[in-house]
Amino acid sequence: GENVEQHPSTLSVQEGDSAVIKCTYSDSASNYFPWYKQELGKRPQLIIDIRSNVGEKKDQRIAVTLNKTAKHFSLHITETQPEDSAVYFCAASKGGSYIPTFGRGTSLIVHP
Amino acid sequence: GAGVSQSPSNKVTEKGKDVELRCDPISGHTALYWYRQSLGQGLEFLIYFQGNSAPDKSGLPSDRFSAERTGGSVSTLTIQRTQQEDSAVYLCASSAKAANADTQYFGPGTRLTVL
Numbered sequence: 001g002e003n004v005e006q007h008p009s010t011l012s013v014q015e016g017d018s019a020v021i022k023c024t025y026s027d028s029a030s031n032y033f034p035w036y037k038q039e040l041g042k043r044p045q046l047i048i049d050i051r052s053n054v055g056e057k058k059d060q061r062i063a064v065t066l067n068k069t070a071k072h073f074s075l076h077i078t079e080t081q082p083e084d085s086a087v088y089f090c091a092a093s094k095g096g097s098y099i100p101t102f103g104r105g106t107s108l109i110v111h112p
Numbered sequence: 113g114a115g116v117s118q119s120p121s122n123k124v125t126e127k128g129k130d131v132e133l134r135c136d137p138i139s140g141h142t143a144l145y146w147y148r149q150s151l152g153q154g155l156e157f158l159i160y161f162q163g164n165s166a167p168d169k170s171g172l173p174s175d176r177f178s179a180e181r182t183g184g185s186v187s188t189l190t191i192q193r194t195q196q197e198d199s200a201v202y203l204c205a206s207s208a209k210a211a212n213a214d215t216q217y218f219g220p221g222t223r224l225t226v227l
Contacts, residue, residue, distance in 0.1 A: 006154075034215070034216075036218075042220070043116075043203070043218040043219060043220050043221060044155070044203070044218045045218070046215050046216070046217075049215075089154060089155065098143065098160060098162075098167075098168070099145070099157050099160060099168060099171075100157075100216070101157075102154045102155040102157075103154055104153060104154040105152075105153075105154050
Protein backbone atom coordinates (compact mmCIF):
# COMPACT_ATOMS: atom_id res chain seq x y z
CA GLY A 1 0.00 0.00 0.00
CA GLU A 2 0.85 3.66 -0.09
CA ASN A 3 3.31 5.09 2.44
CA VAL A 4 3.59 8.82 3.05
CA GLU A 5 6.51 10.29 4.96
CA GLN A 6 6.32 13.89 6.18
CA HIS A 7 9.16 16.10 7.39
CA PRO A 8 9.93 17.88 9.59
CA SER A 9 7.73 16.84 12.50
CA THR A 10 8.20 20.27 14.07
CA LEU A 11 9.06 23.58 12.41
CA SER A 12 9.67 26.81 14.25
CA VAL A 13 10.00 30.09 12.32
CA GLN A 14 9.91 33.82 12.93
CA GLU A 15 6.98 35.83 11.69
CA GLY A 16 7.61 36.90 8.12
CA ASP A 17 9.89 33.96 7.31
CA SER A 18 8.99 31.23 4.85
CA ALA A 19 8.14 27.67 5.88
CA VAL A 20 8.51 24.52 3.81
CA ILE A 21 7.07 21.11 4.63
CA LYS A 22 7.96 18.11 2.50
CA CYS A 23 6.21 14.80 1.91
CA THR A 24 7.34 11.75 0.00
CA TYR A 25 5.11 8.96 -1.23
CA SER A 26 5.77 5.44 -2.39
CA ASP A 27 3.01 4.58 -4.88
CA SER A 28 3.72 6.04 -8.30
CA ALA A 29 0.02 5.64 -9.15
CA SER A 30 -0.97 8.29 -6.59
CA ASN A 31 -2.29 11.32 -8.37
CA TYR A 32 -4.02 13.54 -5.84
CA PHE A 33 -2.24 15.33 -3.00
CA PRO A 34 -4.21 17.47 -0.53
CA TRP A 35 -2.87 19.45 2.40
CA TYR A 36 -4.85 19.95 5.60
CA LYS A 37 -4.37 22.47 8.40
CA GLN A 38 -5.44 21.56 11.92
CA GLU A 39 -5.40 24.29 14.53
CA LEU A 40 -5.20 23.27 18.16
CA GLY A 41 -8.40 21.59 19.25
CA LYS A 42 -10.06 22.06 15.87
CA ARG A 43 -10.87 19.91 12.90
CA PRO A 44 -8.55 19.43 9.90
CA GLN A 45 -9.42 21.71 6.98
CA LEU A 46 -8.27 21.49 3.39
CA ILE A 47 -6.03 24.44 2.50
CA ILE A 48 -4.71 23.47 -0.92
CA ASP A 49 -4.43 20.44 -3.15
CA ILE A 50 -2.65 19.43 -6.33
CA ARG A 51 -3.24 16.84 -8.99
CA SER A 52 -0.50 14.97 -10.78
CA ASN A 53 -1.05 16.73 -14.09
CA VAL A 54 0.42 19.98 -12.71
CA GLY A 55 3.71 20.78 -11.05
CA GLU A 56 2.77 23.77 -8.95
CA LYS A 57 -0.27 25.50 -7.56
CA LYS A 58 -0.47 28.78 -5.65
CA ASP A 59 -3.10 30.41 -3.50
CA GLN A 60 -1.98 33.73 -2.04
CA ARG A 61 0.77 32.93 0.49
CA ILE A 62 0.47 29.17 0.07
CA ALA A 63 1.91 27.07 -2.71
CA VAL A 64 2.34 23.37 -3.33
CA THR A 65 4.89 21.81 -5.67
CA LEU A 66 4.92 18.27 -6.98
CA ASN A 67 7.83 16.25 -8.36
CA LYS A 68 6.36 13.04 -9.78
CA THR A 69 9.72 11.62 -10.76
CA ALA A 70 11.10 11.91 -7.27
CA LYS A 71 7.69 11.18 -5.72
CA HIS A 72 7.64 14.13 -3.39
CA PHE A 73 5.50 17.19 -2.88
CA SER A 74 5.98 20.22 -0.69
CA LEU A 75 3.94 22.93 0.98
CA HIS A 76 5.40 26.43 0.92
CA ILE A 77 4.08 29.21 3.13
CA THR A 78 5.54 32.67 2.58
CA GLU A 79 5.40 35.69 4.91
CA THR A 80 4.29 33.49 7.80
CA GLN A 81 1.96 34.92 10.42
CA PRO A 82 1.20 33.73 13.97
CA GLU A 83 -2.19 32.49 12.79
CA ASP A 84 -0.39 30.05 10.50
CA SER A 85 0.63 28.14 13.63
CA ALA A 86 -1.02 24.73 13.41
CA VAL A 87 -0.39 21.11 12.50
CA TYR A 88 -0.23 20.52 8.76
CA PHE A 89 -0.96 17.13 7.21
CA CYS A 90 -0.18 15.98 3.71
CA ALA A 91 -1.98 13.09 2.03
CA ALA A 92 -1.83 11.04 -1.15
CA SER A 93 -4.49 9.08 -2.98
CA LYS A 94 -5.11 7.52 -6.36
CA GLY A 95 -7.94 6.68 -8.66
CA GLY A 96 -9.79 3.55 -7.64
CA SER A 97 -8.87 4.05 -4.01
CA TYR A 98 -11.09 6.34 -2.00
CA ILE A 99 -8.91 6.43 1.07
CA PRO A 100 -6.12 8.99 1.28
CA THR A 101 -2.95 8.04 3.12
CA PHE A 102 -1.91 10.78 5.51
CA GLY A 103 1.50 11.86 6.69
CA ARG A 104 2.13 12.08 10.43
CA GLY A 105 1.85 15.86 10.49
CA THR A 106 4.12 18.87 10.98
CA SER A 107 3.65 21.21 13.90
CA LEU A 108 4.38 24.71 12.61
CA ILE A 109 5.08 27.38 15.19
CA VAL A 110 5.31 30.98 14.05
CA HIS A 111 6.89 33.27 16.63
CA PRO A 112 5.75 36.92 16.60
CA GLY B 113 -24.71 25.48 5.53
CA ALA B 114 -24.19 22.98 8.34
CA GLY B 115 -20.92 21.12 8.36
CA VAL B 116 -20.11 17.67 9.66
CA SER B 117 -21.11 17.26 13.28
CA GLN B 118 -20.11 14.63 15.81
CA SER B 119 -21.34 13.68 19.22
CA PRO B 120 -20.43 13.53 21.96
CA SER B 121 -17.51 15.96 21.81
CA ASN B 122 -15.92 14.24 24.79
CA LYS B 123 -16.46 10.79 26.23
CA VAL B 124 -14.85 9.36 29.32
CA THR B 125 -15.49 5.70 29.98
CA GLU B 126 -14.18 2.87 32.05
CA LYS B 127 -12.17 0.05 30.60
CA GLY B 128 -14.42 -2.75 29.43
CA LYS B 129 -17.45 -0.59 28.71
CA ASP B 130 -18.96 -0.13 25.24
CA VAL B 131 -19.16 3.28 23.58
CA GLU B 132 -21.03 4.69 20.59
CA LEU B 133 -19.80 7.66 18.62
CA ARG B 134 -22.08 9.47 16.21
CA CYS B 135 -21.39 11.33 12.99
CA ASP B 136 -23.79 13.51 11.01
CA PRO B 137 -22.31 14.19 7.58
CA ILE B 138 -23.05 17.14 5.34
CA SER B 139 -26.47 16.68 3.80
CA GLY B 140 -26.26 14.95 0.44
CA HIS B 141 -22.74 13.64 0.90
CA THR B 142 -22.65 9.99 -0.08
CA ALA B 143 -19.21 9.13 1.24
CA LEU B 144 -18.36 9.01 4.94
CA TYR B 145 -15.04 8.22 6.58
CA TRP B 146 -13.92 7.43 10.11
CA TYR B 147 -10.37 8.18 11.28
CA ARG B 148 -8.57 7.89 14.58
CA GLN B 149 -6.02 10.44 15.74
CA SER B 150 -3.87 9.58 18.72
CA LEU B 151 -1.94 12.29 20.55
CA GLY B 152 0.73 13.72 18.30
CA GLN B 153 -0.02 11.21 15.56
CA GLY B 154 -1.42 11.43 12.07
CA LEU B 155 -4.79 10.32 10.86
CA GLU B 156 -5.36 6.59 10.96
CA PHE B 157 -8.03 5.39 8.54
CA LEU B 158 -10.65 3.11 10.09
CA ILE B 159 -13.53 2.61 7.66
CA TYR B 160 -15.41 4.32 4.88
CA PHE B 161 -18.99 4.17 3.63
CA GLN B 162 -20.38 4.67 0.18
CA GLY B 163 -24.06 5.17 0.89
CA ASN B 164 -24.94 2.59 3.53
CA SER B 165 -22.36 0.02 2.50
CA ALA B 166 -18.81 -0.20 3.75
CA PRO B 167 -16.58 -1.38 0.90
CA ASP B 168 -13.43 -1.00 2.97
CA LYS B 169 -13.20 -2.00 6.62
CA SER B 170 -9.52 -2.75 6.46
CA GLY B 171 -8.55 -0.07 8.94
CA LEU B 172 -10.63 -1.32 11.85
CA PRO B 173 -8.03 -2.26 14.51
CA SER B 174 -9.90 -5.25 15.93
CA ASP B 175 -13.25 -7.00 15.98
CA ARG B 176 -14.22 -4.81 18.94
CA PHE B 177 -14.71 -1.99 16.45
CA SER B 178 -17.75 -1.81 14.19
CA ALA B 179 -19.62 0.88 12.32
CA GLU B 180 -22.88 1.29 10.54
CA ARG B 181 -24.61 3.90 8.49
CA THR B 182 -28.33 4.16 7.99
CA GLY B 183 -30.36 6.07 5.46
CA GLY B 184 -27.21 7.16 3.72
CA SER B 185 -26.72 9.74 6.43
CA VAL B 186 -25.88 9.27 10.12
CA SER B 187 -23.11 6.86 11.04
CA THR B 188 -22.30 5.25 14.36
CA LEU B 189 -18.90 3.88 15.35
CA THR B 190 -19.14 1.37 18.18
CA ILE B 191 -16.25 0.20 20.30
CA GLN B 192 -16.97 -2.77 22.51
CA ARG B 193 -15.06 -3.66 25.66
CA THR B 194 -12.97 -0.51 25.44
CA GLN B 195 -9.28 -0.63 26.26
CA GLN B 196 -6.96 2.16 27.34
CA GLU B 197 -5.23 2.08 23.97
CA ASP B 198 -8.53 3.07 22.37
CA SER B 199 -8.11 6.54 23.88
CA ALA B 200 -7.85 8.99 20.98
CA VAL B 201 -9.78 11.56 19.00
CA TYR B 202 -12.16 9.93 16.55
CA LEU B 203 -12.75 12.04 13.47
CA CYS B 204 -15.47 11.66 10.90
CA ALA B 205 -15.32 13.17 7.41
CA SER B 206 -17.70 13.27 4.50
CA SER B 207 -17.36 13.99 0.82
CA ALA B 208 -19.88 14.49 -1.92
CA LYS B 209 -18.94 11.19 -3.48
CA ALA B 210 -16.42 8.46 -2.92
CA ALA B 211 -13.93 9.47 -5.52
CA ASN B 212 -10.30 10.31 -5.77
CA ALA B 213 -9.64 14.03 -5.49
CA ASP B 214 -12.95 14.68 -3.77
CA THR B 215 -12.56 17.06 -0.83
CA GLN B 216 -13.19 15.57 2.59
CA TYR B 217 -14.85 17.77 5.18
CA PHE B 218 -14.04 16.85 8.74
CA GLY B 219 -16.14 16.98 11.87
CA PRO B 220 -14.83 18.36 15.15
CA GLY B 221 -14.09 14.91 16.50
CA THR B 222 -14.96 12.96 19.63
CA ARG B 223 -12.25 12.78 22.26
CA LEU B 224 -12.47 9.36 23.88
CA THR B 225 -10.72 8.69 27.16
CA VAL B 226 -10.69 5.18 28.54
CA LEU B 227 -9.75 5.01 32.20
